[in-house]
Amino acid sequence: MRSYLILGMCALFIIQYFTQVQWLQYVVFTLAMLAFGGSATNADRFPRLLGIIMMTTGLIMEWAKGTGFGGIIQGIFLILPLICLITLAPLLSIPLKMGGYFEAVSSLLHRFLNQPRKLYAGLTGTLFFISPILNLASVRILNEFIEELKLPSAMSAKGYLVGFTTALTWSPYFASVSLVLHYLDVPFSEYILYGLGLSIMSLVVGNLLFALWEKRNPIRYDVNTSEAFNRQHRTRLMKLGFFVLLLMSLCLSIEKLTNWSMIIIVCLISMTIPLVYVFKTKNRQKMTPLFIDFRDRTVPMMNNEVTLFMSAGMLAFALQGTTFANKMSTFLTSLANESFFLFASAVMLIVLSITYIGIHQIAAIGALAMQLKAEELGVTDISLVMLLMLTWVISTALSPFSGLNLMISRFSGISGFRLGIKTNGLHLSIVAIIGIAIISFVA
Structure with missing residues (x-):
């Protein structure tokens, strides 16, 4: 039954994307919240707890901003394309x-x-x-x-x-690619x-x-x-x-x-x-x-992904325009004006700190993608996209709670903490340094 709910939500979302029918938007939103509830109920303990916390926090923050029900629908619809992507791509x-x-x-x-x-x-x-x-x-x-x-x-x-x-x-x-390009409006x-x-x-x-x-x-x-x-x-x-x-x-x-x-x-x-x-x-x-x-x-089997992606997306949208997000944006903008290397390093450290405790990259990088403006940073849109992509790679590989780390840990018998830092730490460090150097030329 849950499969039909998620697949039906995806199909109707795609139809609504082309038709832009108002009443269908409400139907899709209802199905999305039901899908989140069903997935959260069947998700693993940690993703379920984290997903409920992020979704609840996001809903409360968005409501407190005064946008009401319309703002919440907009936040959910911003992440629904990604839910459709992870659901339908395995068909290939x-x-x-x-x-x-x-x-x-x-x-x-x-x-x-x-x-x-x-x-x-x-x-x-x-x-x-x-x-x-x-x-x-x-x-x-x-x-x-x-x-x-x-x-x-x-x-x-x-x-x-x-x-x-x-x-x-x-x-x-x-x-990573679809979300960042979508938020920054880069073809x-x-x-x-x-x-x-x-x-x-x-x-x-x-x-x-x-x-x-x-x-x-x-x-x-x-x-x-x-x-x-x-x-x-x-x-x-x-x-x-x-x-x-x-x-x-x-x-x-x-x-x-x-x-x-x-x-x-x-x-x-x-x-x-x-x-x-x-x-x-x-x-x-x-x-x-x-x-x-x-x-x-x-x-x-996508219970964890649906729970984490939808809740993290809602939280990222709710963070946009808040006092905290504005202060973070001002701080990063000032760093970018001083040194691109300092700015890039700060972005990586901030995202890594957030993802290392279990919060998904979508919440951290999604919030940054919606908040940061390339022209204010003095860089090109492409360079900002590249930096966020590189940051996504590093945080995914290092976070012991990422789906990739958990899967490889199970296959190799190496713990998620050792897998990122000890086994692949040198590779990720070199990639980060070379990547930032390359992006600085593009900037």
């Missing part, structure tokens, strides 16, 4: 599972088992390509296929985090090359650091790696790369032709691509269980 995993792409990836990684640096490059490279469209599901699915390799804990912890976080800076299928087509630059830089730094680490901590397997990597596997990998490029090209083309919100475009594509596969009669029987699994398992 259905055609990928149908195509046997992950078996080809597994075969490739098996081939490099006795070559740790190539294996690590294959692991991070695979996540670089599939994470942009599959989000956290990419880590879970890839782990299922290579679990029998028994990778050292440190290697999997480094590889999963480095590979996955590359997508946070440029993929329109991610909350995805203008930003993508800068985001890809940060992503590739992080990937290169991660692989260089692993090469140095592996030199001091040699990894050797006494196994036969003669498993065939045939032409069929190679063809499937090429098709996987083409599939990713096709999706990104579609996003860019539709945005340029229509000027629709990138989040809405991604949601429409996520629903349309699997339906195209259904038109083939031979695919229907195989795809039916995958659609049922999406409805009965994938959507209900």
Whole structure:
């Protein structure tokens, strides 16, 4: 029942986006609050408690600002595109599972088992390509296929985090990119090359650091790696790369032709691509269980995300224009006028301090994105977007409460606190320093 509620809310929100019917807005708002209540009830203890606190605080603050019921609806509607994104984007995993792409990836990684640096490059490279469209599901699915390799804990912890976080800076299928671009009103087509630059830089730094680490901590397997990597596997990998490029090209083309919100475009594509596969009669029987699994398992599993994202979004909207937010904006603006490096470092430290205690990035970075103005800071819109994206990456990787950290911790057996600071701290520090240096030139 909860799945139908969330999916119905997403469908009606997309319809309301195009029709702008007033009464439908109230229906969507009602469904959104019911979805939040149902998700919070079934969420894990900590996300449930934090979500209720953030939502209650946000509602009270927005009401106290004098905006009333209309302000609350506006706050919820500002975050609903993101809820639709995280709900509908996993539909893209259905055609990928149908195509046997992950078996080809597994075969490739098996081939490099006795070559740790190539294996690590294959692991991070695979996540670089599939994470942009599959989000956290990419880590879970890839782990299922290579679990029998028994990778050292440190290697999997480094590889999963480095590979996955590359997508946070440029993929329109991610909350980080879609939310910041949405709030700062920057077209995805203008930003993508800068985001890809940060992503590739992080990937290169991660692989260089692993090469140095592996030199001091040699990894050797006494196994036969003669498993065939045939032409069929190679063809499937090429098709996987083409599939990713096709999706990104579609996003860019539709945005340029229509000027629709990138989040809405991604949601429409996520629903349309699997339906195209259904038109083939031979695919229907195989795809039916995958659609049922999406409805009965994938959507209900998003309790934590729906609870945290919706409450954090409401809180971020409510913070806009408050005395605290205005003082923070004034402080950061004065720092930016003194030194861009001080300003960037302050933004990272503020967000990291907030997220390290469990509050989601959406609340911290969303509030900053709505409050800060590039022209007042003396920087370009692109540089502000890049800084907030880089901050999102660092805080996601370091926070022991982030969904990424919790998942990788479970797979690698390394605690969330050690995973961020000890295992990947050097990589994140170097990426932050180089990233700020690059952004300062763009500014």
